[in-house]
Amino acid sequence: MTTTPSTDVPVVRELAERHGIPVDRGCAAAEATSEVRSVLDRVGDKWSVLILGMLSAGPQRFTELLHGIDGISQRMLTLNLRQLERDGLVSRTVHAVVPPRVDYALTGLGETLLPPVLALVEWALAHTRTIRENRDVFDARRPAG
Structure with a gap:
């Protein structure tokens, strides 16, 4: 039985099976994993998270x-707005006014991403201090150079 390394993680296997993604078919499993990784790369990118957070308040202009x-x-x-638009998470509306005005807004799909993204941001805010302290302890144990 051939699987990709990430589908050997029980929770990943369970989630993949729940969504009907084949995990035991070699190339098909690798392709499904690659697609998931591609989506996670986009939605997990620091700029994407911040852009989505800004757009959660409503449509915004580029300069805003x-x-x-x-x-x-x-x-x-x-670059990030183009990718988010390409993925269908953000819409771009050009208004025929002088000077030209372009608004960016979350699409319906983008809005479905808000709860997990905002939960991750909330987790980061709640644990930033502890993580910073852990980094300081770790760095202090390592020899300089």
């Missing part, structure tokens, strides 16, 4: 997103 997300460059925002 740019100024509201600390540290993101215009290029990175553009």
Whole structure:
């Protein structure tokens, strides 16, 4: 029986089977795992999470997103918005006004992603201090250099 390494994890196998994804067919299992990894790469990306969080408040213009997300460059925002639009998580609406106006908003699919994303953000906020302390302890044990 051939499976990909990530489908050997019991919880991944159980979730895959629940969604009808073949996990015991070699190439089919690898393809399904690759697709899941591709989606998780997009929705787990730090910029995507922050963009989705900003859009949870309602439609935003590009400049509102740019100024509201600390540290993101215009290029990175553009690339991420395109990918989120490509995946069907964000819509882009061009308004025929002068000067031109473009709004970005969550789609229905994007809204279904909000609960798990916001739960992850909430978890990060609740545990940031402990994680920082653990990192400090770990780093102090390691020799310099």
